[in-house]
Amino acid sequence: MMKPLFEVKSIDRKFYEKRLRDWLPDKIIDIHTHIWLKTFEKRKGPGMKARTVSWPSMVADQNSVEDIVETYELMFPGKSVTPLIFASLSGPKYFDAANDYVRRSSQKHEFPALIFSDPRWDASDLERRIQKNCFLGIKSYLTMSPVYLPTAEIRIFDYFPRHQLELMNRHGWIVMLHIPRDGRLRDPVNLAQMLEIEERYPDLQLIIAHVGRAYCPEDIGNAFKVLAKTKKMCFDISANTNAVAFQRLLETVGPRRVLFGSDMPILRMRTRRICENGVYINLVPKGLYGDVSGDSHMREVEGSAAEKLTFFMYEELAAFQRAARAVGLARADIKDVFFNNADRIIRNARQGRKNK
Numbered sequence: 001m002m003k004p005l006f007e008v009k010s011i012d013r014k015f016y017e018k019r020l021r022d023w024l025p026d027k028i029i030d031i032h033t034h035i036w037l038k039t040f041e042k043r044k045g046p047g048m049k050a051r052t053v054s055w056p057s058m059v060a061d062q063n064s065v066e067d068i069v070e071t072y073e074l075m076f077p078g079k080s081v082t083p084l085i086f087a088s089l090s091g092p093k094y095f096d097a098a099n100d101y102v103r104r105s106s107q108k109h110e111f112p113a114l115i116f117s118d119p120r121w122d123a124s125d126l127e128r129r130i131q132k133n134c135f136l137g138i139k140s141y142l143t144m145s146p147v148y149l150p151t152a153e154i155r156i157f158d159y160f161p162r163h164q165l166e167l168m169n170r171h172g173w174i175v176m177l178h179i180p181r182d183g184r185l186r187d188p189v190n191l192a193q194m195l196e197i198e199e200r201y202p203d204l205q206l207i208i209a210h211v212g213r214a215y216c217p218e219d220i221g222n223a224f225k226v227l228a229k230t231k232k233m234c235f236d237i238s239a240n241t242n243a244v245a246f247q248r249l250l251e252t253v254g255p256r257r258v259l260f261g262s263d264m265p266i267l268r269m270r271t272r273r274i275c276e277n278g279v280y281i282n283l284v285p286k287g288l289y290g291d292v293s294g295d296s297h298m299r300e301v302e303g304s305a306a307e308k309l310t311f312f313m314y315e316e317l318a319a320f321q322r323a324a325r326a327v328g329l330a331r332a333d334i335k336d337v338f339f340n341n342a343d344r345i346i347r348n349a350r351q352g353r354k355n356k
C-alpha cells in the first residue's frame with residue numbers, strides 16, 4: 001500500500017468522529033482551494049518579495065489535484081467533497097502553466113475552477129482566457145499589484161482593476177477576494193472598496209476570503225456595523241478559527257451568505273491558532289515543519305501540548321460549529337453553508353458563461 005499523503009492519528013480520528021462527522025452534511029463544496037505543482041513554484045518574481053507571510057510554504061511544497069482528493073478522503077471519510085480550485089501564487093514564467101494545470105485538472109475531475117488573474121490583462125484578453133478554458137471567475141492576490149506600491153498601501157482595485165470587475169459583472173462571474181492591508185477586515189479603505197464593488201458591480205459574485213482575514217477579535221473593529229448595509233457579498237470561512245468573527249458574521253449577514261472553504265493545502269497543517277495582543281500565532285509540534293524561527297506567526301510546542309494538536313481544518317470547523325450553535329443555526333442552515341450557497345454561486349457563474 002502506498003504511504004498516505006499525511007498521517008492521521010487517533011486523536012484526529014476521535015475529533016472527527018465525536019465532533020464533526022454527524023454535524024457535517026454528506027455533500028460538501030469547498031469554495032477555496034489551491035492546486036499547483038512544485039515545478040511552478042518560483043516565487044522570486046518582481047513584487048513577490050516581503051509581501052507574503054512565509055509559513056504556508058512550510059506545510060506543502062505542492063498540492064496536486066490528486067493530493068486534494070486524497071486529503072478529503074483522509075480528513076472526511078464518508079463525505080463527498082467537491083473543491084473550487086485555483087492556482088497558487090507563481091512566478092511570471094510559470095503563470096500560464098499554473099493556470100493551465102488548473103484548467104486540465106478541472107476538466108479531468110469536473111471540478112469548478114477560477115483563473116488566477118493578472119491586473120495588467122485588458123478586459124477582452126481576460127474574457128477570452130476565461131471562456132476558452134471554462135473558468136468561472138477570477139482569483140488574484142495583492143502581490144500582483146504594481147511593484148512600486150508599498151505593501152501597506154495596496155488597495156483592492158490595484159489587483160482587481162475596474163475594467164476586470166466590469167467584465168465579471170457583465171457575465172455574473174465569481175471574484176474571490178483576499179483583502180489587503182494591515183488593518184484587515186476593520187480597515188476603512190478595504191470596507192469602502194468592498195461596498196463600492198457591491199454597489200457598482202451588483203451582478204458579479206463577490207466572495208470575501210477568510211472572513212476578511214479577521215483571524216483575531218482585534219481585527220473586527222466596526223466592520224460588521226458597516227457590512228450590515230450589504231446585501232449580496234458572501235464570505236468564506238477558510239483558514240480562520242475565530243469563532244467570534246464567525247458569530248458576528250452570521251448575525252450580520254445570515255447563513256445564506258456564508259460559505260465553507262478550507263484554503264487547502266495549508267489546512268492540512270497540524271496546529272491550533274491562538275491570538276496574542278491581536279496577532280495570530282500557529283502552535284505547531286516541534287520539528288514538524290522545519291525551522292520556524294524566522295516566522296513570528298509560528299510557535300513550537302512539545303510534549304502533551306504537541307500531542308493534543310489536530311488539523312487546522314478540524315479547528316476551523318470546530319470554531320464554526322461553536323458560532324453556529326451560539327446563533328442557533330438549523331440543520332438546513334448548515335447545509336446551506338457547506339453546500340447550497342456555493343452550489344448556487346457556481347450555477348449562476350456557469351449560467352452567465354452560457355448566456356453571454
Ligand SMILES: [Zn+2]
Nearest residue numbers: 032034209263
Ligand atoms: Zn487562499
